[in-house]
Amino acid sequence: MSANATGSEASSAGESASTTADGRLRADLVLEYPFNRTTGxxxxxxxxxxxxxxxxxxxxxxxxxxAPPTDYDPNTAEPLTELVEVGPAGEVKSWTWCAEPRRQQPWNHPFAWALIRLDGAHTHMLHAVRVASPAEMRIGMRVEPKWNAERQGHICDIAYFEPVAG
Amino acid sequence: MGKERCAVIGIGQTKYASTRGDVSMAGLVREAAYRALEDAEMTWQDIDAVVLGKAPDFFEGVMMPELFLADALGCAGKPMLRVHTAGSVGGSTALVATTLVQAGIHDRVLLVGFEKQSESNAMWALSLPQPFSVSINAGAGGYFSPIIRQYMEVSQAPELIGCLVAFKDRQHALKNPYAHLHQKDLTFEQVVDSPMLWEPIRYSETCPSSDGACAMVLGNEATADAADKPVAWVQATAMRSEANNFPGRNDVSPLASRQCAQDLYRQAGIQNPRAEIDMLEMYVPFSWYEPMWLESLGFAEDGQGWRLVEDGSTQLDGGDLPVNCSGGVLSSNPIGASGTIRFAEAALQVRGLAEERQVDGVRRALGHAYGGGAQYFAMWIVGSEKP
Incomplete structure (x- = not known):
């Protein structure tokens, strides 16, 4: 979910070959390409x-x-064009606890992944809910987005969802 | 051939460009698919199955894109097959779709080949580093340039044959509104003076990197007989592969290529391809592959293919064996779609719907695709008569 680092070319492995203790040759192989994505x-x-x-x-x-939208109907394949504002708050439909976050995940402390049905939508959006422990997560709980002060047109412009107060 | 006949009912292509920044991957394939459905006078509901073809997934960095594109292509609840045979995939995708119809499994199949190369860097994606080895080639041209040099040596062809091919294909492309390259002011001298990229291949003799998709609707005999517009009947299909590195390999005219063509002609009852086939859409990403493939496909004796280029036989205007009237891969190359485009353009010619790039009186056309280290081959013959 976090923004990907890009910009590296494929690198040659030749220089980093070495011989292991038991006489086998070993070399690192790193495959990296720059990717970008067109959204339509x-x-x-x-x-x-x-x-x-x-x-x-x-x-x-x-x-x-x-919500989130696509430009075609998943059942009929017809083109879709009518944008409708939803949320910003919504209801947790399902969740799972991420106890040991990996490198490219939102934070380096535990959090919950959640499917959230934003108010007005009939489908669910995947995002992250920031709570201290699984005990604070509940199907049906109301959550709202915490927006980043500086936004760039990325899913992480919503830093996380948090329980609606009260 | 199976028991059921198969025909091309509809064809759709996107505008090819280095970057189609106006559409997502889904939007790109839908553009071609919608045009094919319109040409076939059908809707999504009329299609029984979808076959999607694409070259390596790391060209876009989306693994198994057929899964996420299924509903974009009206395939919810229907069979979706993915074909991947490297650069020949556009052709083999059409062959897989044809087999589904010929075997009587489906009546109407939509096939799409695509590539959205702007989303990565195809040249580096084709230059994977090998552990313990020094990197000696960058890009596909680096792989083929020594093979082309071998052909030039053995055939003693004049040095500028490749430039003639490049100039011809770019001229043809001017008549194709979908082509990526529209080089209106290009002169032959400019082609010759262009810098060498991989000696002996010049920049001007090299295909572009394109975004694009090409789609076809294939139907069984009943569907084809009911169509208002002319159809193109599939008369022969063949696919062959070989390893790209073994002792005694003929790199210039691979055995798999020759056997693929021979199988094709046997199915179609063709004894003399030069006389019996009216036009060719061959996969020529580097100019010299036109004379090389002409020989490998049996249109010229070994070492003589270059004469057909030199004497103008392969030109749209005035040639008796026009090659790549669409402008070919040299003018548009979305890798996963390029084979489909060859097969589709051959069908378009047979149907008489190629507009400005139409060859008069095409009754039989050959579509050809190759991939990998010139090791994967897919070919078909389409015609105006039922097989």
Whole structure:
């Protein structure tokens, strides 16, 4: 979920070859490529919305709201164009505790991954809920986004979701 | 061939460009798929299965994209197959889709080949470092340049044959609105003076890196008979592969290539390809592969393919064996789609729908794709007559 580092070219392994204690040759092989991603209009609008502190879904063929949005209906494949603002708060549909976060995950302290149905949407968005322990997580709990002060059009413009006070 | 006949009912292509920044991957494949459905006068609901073809997944950094693209291609609840045979994949994707129809498994199949190369760097993606080895080539051209040099030595072809091919294909591309490169002011001298990238391959003799998708709707005989627009009947299909590194290998005209073509002609009852095939769409990413593939596919004797280039036989205007009227891979190269484009452009010619780039009176056309170290081959023959 955090922004990826990019910009490295593929590197040659030749220089780092070495002989192990038992006489075998060993070399590191690092494969790195620069990647970028084109979003298209609807996902682009969703990300631009995040930069502006707004969460968008899209109206699907049967009238329900899908958030986050795609530019096609997952059931009929018809194009979708009508953006609808959702949230910002929502309800936790399901969650799982991340006890030992990995390098590219939001924080280096434990947190909960959660599927969150934002108010007004019929589908769920994956994000992270910041609470001190699993005891504070509950299906059905209400959460709201904590926005970063500086935003760039990225899912991490929402730093995390936190329980709605009260 | 199976018991059921198969025809190309609809064709759709995206505009090819170095970066299609206006669409996501889903948007790119949908653009081609929608056009193919429109051409076939069908909707998503008419399609029984989807076959998706693409070259290595690390070209976009999305592993198994067929999974996330299934619903974008109207495939929710329907079979989705992914084909991956490196650069020949666009062709083998069409062959897999054809087999589904010929075997009577599905009546109407949508196939799409695509690549969104702007999302990574294809040249470096093709230059994987090998442990314990010094890196000696960068990009596909580095692999093929010594093979091309071998062909030039053995055939004693004039040095500028490759430049003639490059200039021809870029001229053809001017008549193809979908082509990536539209070099209106290009002169032959500019092609010759272009810097060497991988000696003897010049920059001007090298394919571009493109984003793009190409789609076809294939149907069974009943579907084809009911179509309003002309269809192209699949008359022969063949696929062959070989290792790219073994003692005694013929790198210039691989055995797999020759056997693939021979199988194709046997199925179609063709004795003399030069006389019986009206036009070719061959996979030529580096100019010299036109004379090389002409020989390997049996259109010229060994060492003589370059004469067909030199005497203008392979030109759209005035040639009797036009090659790559679309502009070919030299003018547009979204790697996963390029084979599909060859197969589709051959079908378009047979259907008489190639507009400005149409060759008069095409009754039989050959589509060809190759990949890897010139080791994977996929070919088909399409025609106006039922096989």
């Amino acid at each position: 209009e609807i996902i682009g609008a969703f990300l631009t919305g995040l930069r502006e502190g707004v969460i968008y879904g899209v109206r699907t063929s049967d009238g329900s709201i899908m």
